Amino acid sequence: MDDHDGGRVGQLRVEDPWTGAPAVGPWEEPHAVSDGWAVAAGGDRAAVYREVQAGEEFRAVRRRYRRFAFPASAVFFVWYLAYVVAATTAPGLMGRPVLGEVNVAMVAGLAQFVTTFGLTWAYARHARLRRDQAALDVRWETQERTR
């Protein structure tokens, strides 16, 4: 009855973290699972994770993620707020015609769509090319060590 916690997706990984305690064999009932982490082999696990966290491989993954995600989030947030504040406080400016019936407000609104699509594409590409492989390496290595 408890095989669902390890079995199905199990081929994908080295160890199932939810079956935390190393002493518990598959024949023992009840089978331990955990939502709170690092319950079982607390000290060792934490030490491994702290070592990995301090290691260069992980720090490179984190740096690449943060250098993209943080500035990009700040930019889109400020750009969106500027748009909302301009629309509510400066309708005159926003109503200035650009081409035919199209005015500044419409160009700004469509620009929000375009920047959202563009940033989504750029983020996905950056993550795929710069981060995924390195993150996977750290993952396998960490899972080997916390086994």
Next chain:
Amino acid sequence: MSGAMAGAWQLAGAGVAVAATEHRGLALGLFTAFVAVTLAITVWAGRRRRSSEEFFSGGRLFSPLENGLAISGDYLSAGSFLGVSGLIALYGYDGVLYLVGFLVAWLGVLLLVAELVRNCGRFTLADVLSARMRERPVRIAAGTSSITVAVLYLVAQMVGAGSLVSLLAGGTSAHARTWAVVGVGALMVVYVAFGGMRATTWVQIVKSVLLLGGTVALTVMVLARFHGNVNDLLRSAAHGSGHGAAYLRPGLKYGGSWTARLDFVSLGLALVLGTAGLPHIVSRFYTVPTARAARRSAVWAVGLIGTFYLMTMVLGLGAAALVGSGAVRASNAAGNTAVPLLALRLGGGAGSTGGTVLFAVVGSIAFATILAVVAGLTLSSSASVAHDLYGSLRRRSTERRTAREDTGEVRVARFAAVGIGAVAIGLTLLAQELNTAVVVGVAFAVAASANVPALLYTLFWRRFTTRGTVWAIYGGLLPAVVLVAFSPVVSGSPDALLPGMDFHWFPLQNPGIVSIPLGFLAGWLGTVLSREPADPGRHAELEVRSLTGAGAV
């Protein structure tokens, strides 16, 4: 207002009623087909094993495209299909402002939340928040706020279902409304209780395909009317709205008093931050196998949602141009019938076969939309009841869980779905006159104030503590709820929940601009005032796990 125009409006209004009565059978048939298909899916999904992994996350093996469609299904409510297109038909550019906020919010989900949450959690948002903290207090707080958000959102959708039925049935019979609400409530409980996440996800996918298909067809028909000339469409829309050039500028709806403008900024803030804290959206990322798949499903969602919103604009403008804002308003003051009326006109007008068929199709798509959204909300709130509240209240002394307890949680979740369905039906019947869009805005504000500060601090602030988490959640949740209770939404305005009373002192309808900063402030304060410092080992585990997936489920 000229007599001729008033006559035309009445004619259009009567047209809806005639179309509805003539082809009510067709609409009913289409909708019954949708219900039959989704119930078949539920039966199929319900035959699988009853593990918690299966019930709460659908087995975690959905593909990014499937999950992207399901996310769109969860996110695109009848509020955007009928409500926002109606706002555009009536107020022009100010309706567009809504759409931009709803879409831009997805950048936050994609960049900061999707992958990290996928790696850290198991079934609910509280899994992530409690990952490096003392579990019990955090889980109870996060479970409470998630249920609050989901129930608010649920009531808004079900109120929408009630008014949709009375609009499409052409009458305002209270009986029809009540039965619609009860029927929707019963169906959503059946999907969730018997089919769990797998059935709910497939219901979302079917609904998404129908909604996108219907919208593409209508959009193509509108653009064909104007021979693909957008400038012509804009000019006719401005003309048909009766506002002229002002229709294409911001300000028709939110340009009045400074309170109204501030209210809109508050709503904008709530929309753009709140999406990342919506519990039913967060739990969608647990249905895919890896963080990479979570990212790809968020990318699909951005594409699908963005395209849908662009088409919604065309439909709103088309309704203003072809039906006229006056006729839309005459049929429903909030503009909710703009798209059905547009469909009627595109098909050849009232009385024509094409018109009535299109009208019936649009009506049943809108109803399917509501049904799918409420199912997603019911699932996420029953998961919170079972996995967060029941789980941690039972497990007082030990933090270990057994597989037997896991299946216990599934049983509790099924009962919780019934309970939540009953509560939602009751609240909806009490609050039938509430404005759907306003309540959705409030739900986003509560999510942005209670869930998002705690989530961002947990993921990115090393020193964040248990006390900080609990304070961040309650420090955002309580102000948001209290401010709404004393806002014009509840009392002191004609369309309030209690129109007869007036005890409001907070001027804005949306509390976000006050309660979101309070949530962040409370989280910081709680952390600074903590007696126990953050556990560096568990922080290391969370950080490594969130970014690499080491040890993720």
